């Protein structure tokens with residue numbers, strides 16, 4: 001087995017104002033990120049936000065249009081991908097179909113002219129780490145999707161890279177296998193003591209795997225934080241949206257003190273957690289998770305009309321339309337017919353307020 005004593009001394013990775021344009025489109029619009037050795041970082045964001053572009057710039061598969069990338073203090077953004085020597089794992093595995101598992105895993109070592117005996121030992125260690133002993137002689141086409149992805153992981157780590165880069169490695173696997181492989185990937189990272197950057201659009205995957213999550217949208221980093229930071233305190237409406245705060249209600253702040261605020265929304269007043277510097281009169285967005293916007297039959301709250309509702313185990317979850325047409329995702333303890341009038345009450349300590357873009 002590979003051990004931490006043999007792991008690469010990767011050093012700190014720094015991205016400084018990294019930019020990448022395609023024509024006049026800014027796919028990466030000034031990215032600043034520092035990754036410490038041994039960290040597991042997830043790049044999370046919706047399709048098209050620039051995650052793969054960022055990873056490919058780190059790998060050297062794409063040139064930068066501006067900015068710098070440094071590893072252990074040395075600039076690497078002008079080096080060819082081979083000279084960077086990072087391990088890459090892609091969604092489509094990218095294995096050589098005509099080569100055995102053993103040859104696929106050993107390919108990088110032969111490119112680095114690692115002597116036969118040492119190469120054989122390292123291949124066996126890598127195969128043991130991904131639990132593929134006994135499958136060495138098979139061709140990729142004779143393996144399941146999960147096994148093929150394990151070969152790709154073994155191939156990436158066998159070269160003892162300073163950095164392992166993974167681009168949606170589990171998206172081609174079924175849900176059960178995805179969960180199993182997720183735990184294995186984190187286990188392998190911990191065992192070899194590598195630094196890993198992992199691209200995903202799956203919030204659960206990012207939160208469960210990473211030490212820190214980098215949330216991107218529109219070519220920019222919106223927030224960097226631990227999974228708990230992001231889940232509890234998203235600092236941008238796009239991050240909140242991604243963390244499950246599906247309802248966004250526009251309103252105007254009427255009172256704020258000690259981080260709490262009252263917001264007027266369609267003739268009613270809601271309470272929530274204010275950001276620093278918010279003042280009465282400001283236009284704001286109230287972001288709430290469905291489980292924190294509760295339906296009652298009458299009383300104070302947002303008046304709304306039920307559009308759909310479904311039973312999900314312990315509670316009902318539904319979509320309603322506010323008097324101004326705002327979509328409201330709510331929780332209820334009973335079902336309501338389509339078209340029913342309900343009153344929706346946000347839990348004040350769970351509703352986040354964001355300044356609305358002018």
Ligand code: ATP
Pocket residue numbers: 022027045046047048049050051052053054201
């Ligand atoms: P996904 O999750 O769908 O893979 P992503 O966040 O990884 O999305 P990127 O692949 O980084 O997104 O793409 C970011 C933006 O840059 C997209 O709008 C995409 O269309 C554009 N883009 C990426 N590669 C190219 C290219 N070679 N030529 C032109 N535009 C590109």
